[in-house]
Amino acid sequence: MKIPIKKWYESVQTRYSQQKYMSREIKPFTLKALEKNIKDLNEVYDEVRLKIYKNSITEILPALNGKYGNFTDSPAFMVIIIKSTGEHHWTKAGYIGEAAVLEATAHGLGTCWIGARFEPSKTNVNIEMEAGERLAAVTPLGYSSESYNITRHFISKLFPHRDRKSLDELCPDGYNKDWPGWVKNAIKTASSAPSRLNRQPWQFFYGDNRIVVDCKGKSSAYKRLECGIALLHIEIGALDGGAEGRVEFGEMGIASFIKEGEK
Ligand SMILES: Cc1cc2nc3c(=O)[nH]c(=O)nc-3n(C[C@H](O)[C@H](O)[C@H](O)COP(=O)(O)O)c2cc1C
Known part of the structure; x- marks a missing residue:
């Protein structure tokens, strides 16, 4: 995979898992750019595909088994879907999913990996999947609530490790x-x-x-x-x-x- 080195290296430093989001919509230009990034990432491996839904993360959380923490509404979320039973499909899902997370970070968006067994009947969002496909993880996408972000940033500057x-x-x-x-x-x-x-x-x-x-x-x-x-x-x-x-x-x-x- 072609890595935009400086951009993603910078994203690694600024990315934090975000649970709180502003209700503000993602700017159309940003969403379009991220969708283009995701289209390119979907070309990398046959085993993994990503898709953005313009629904709040809270609409899909009930369909994920487990405890997630206290997420607020987000303007969108992304799904990480494993397409096949290929040998390294889980590792590739992490690799490609994180590439999208770092792209989203570079666009100024907050993210948070959430991985769990998916029960489609428990959400109204229609996640289209073909036979053999499986939802591995999701992440909210949106502008993180600022006070939360600043606190995290401040703490991480004080205690980097x-x-x-x-x-x-x-x-x-x-x-x-x-x-x-x-x-x-x-x-x-x-x-x-x-x-x-x-x-x-x-x-x-x-x-x-x-x-x-x-x-x-x-x-x-x-x-x-x-x-x-x-x-x-x-x-x-x-x-x-x-x-x-x-x-x-x-x-x-x-x-x-x-x-x-x-x-
Ligand atoms: C596969 C996976 C699943 C995760 N699931 C959750 C989750 O359900 N709820 C949550 O708040 N964070 C979740 N996280 C985020 C982790 O809690 C977070 O990455 C970790 O605490 C480190 O913090 P940081 O991402 O801010 O560096 C998940 C992360 C990964 C990689």
Whole structure:
């Protein structure tokens, strides 16, 4: 996937999960631009597609099993749909879904991943799905309520790593300060990825120009999705750190970023 490095690297720094939204509609120009981004992302893998609905997130929440927190109405939401039973479909859903989240962030929109089993009969919104498709996650889209946003921003400036695992925890074979800059930037960028209840169920290994992303503990569908989110952050950080390369699903761990050639 072609990564707009600076734009998404910036989005990684400014993205927070937002539960509170203004009632304000998304500007037509912004929505159109985001829809174009999503059209492009839908071309990347056969296994995943995204779609925006101009309905409030609160209209679909009752159809999602579980506890979500206290969401206010949003002018729109996006669904992340897994299209097939392909081998790495959950990881790709995380990878592509997070790409859309970072695009939305770049457009000034708030987001929040919500993943759960979907019961279509419990919502009036008609989420069109073909046989074999499955809704993996949703996110509200809208302008976050400002006071909430400012507080979050302020707290994060005061305590930048308040709620993230240490680099030693993220790299169980040891984090080496002498690793190349692109590797350290990749791992730092991945550490701010979103995950359910902020569990950060991933770990990273580096060697031979490859950063491997793997699940911590037993793998599950949603852990693989979250590792897909972390993989995109790894790739953005690696590219921002000057590496050129590509992602690979499977082979080692859940997925890897492999540095190729010399810049
Ligand atoms: C797959 C997934 C599901 C999530 N589900 C919820 C949810 O149901 N409700 C919620 O408020 N946040 C949800 N989150 C957001 C996390 O709570 C959030 O990413 C984490 O606490 C870190 O905070 P941050 O995203 O602001 O950095 C989810 C995140 C992911 C990746």
